[in-house]
Structures are given as C-alpha cells and as structure tokens.
Amino acid sequence: MVGLESQxxxxxxxxxxGQRNYLKRLKEIITDVNDGIGFCYWGGEWIxxxxxxxxxxxxxxxxxxxxxxxxxxxxIEVFSD
Numbered sequence: 001m002v003g004l005e006s007q008x009x010x011x012x013x014x015x016x017x018g019q020r021n022y023l024k025r026l027k028e029i030i031t032d033v034n035d036g037i038g039f040c041y042w043g044g045e046w047i048x049x050x051x052x053x054x055x056x057x058x059x060x061x062x063x064x065x066x067x068x069x070x071x072x073x074x075x076i077e078v079f080s081d
Contacts, residue, residue, distance in 0.1 A: 002062055020074040
C-alpha cells in the first residue's frame, strides 16, 4: 500500500495520471527486454470504497484500477495497447 510521500517516485505522483504513466513506463521496460513477456497487476478488480472510513473493500484502494464511483481509472488504458 502506498501511503507515504517517501514511497512515491517523483516522476509518478499519486494521481490517476501518475498511476497510468507508471504502468505505461513499466510496460515499456518489459517490452524492451528480450525475454519480457508481460506483467500482472495484482488485485485489478479492487474498487476504492469510502476512503479511510471503509469497513470493507480494499485496503489498497489507492492502487485500485477503479474509482470510488466504480469507473475505470486512466491506468486501465495501458492494458489495451
């Protein structure tokens, strides 16, 4: 779970666009490796749920591919390229 500023890479802010850009860069790196065959995004079905007041849902919500409104985050685009 990403929760501290010190856990972030400066070029990938904790925003929907930062998440997308991180996954896009990861995909580029793997594609450039001779034997790179892909990557898995663990918990891609997780949905953000009511933030810090959640009693169920994902504790990793800030890495979910789905918003609090059950809409796909921009990062989902990386999997269709």
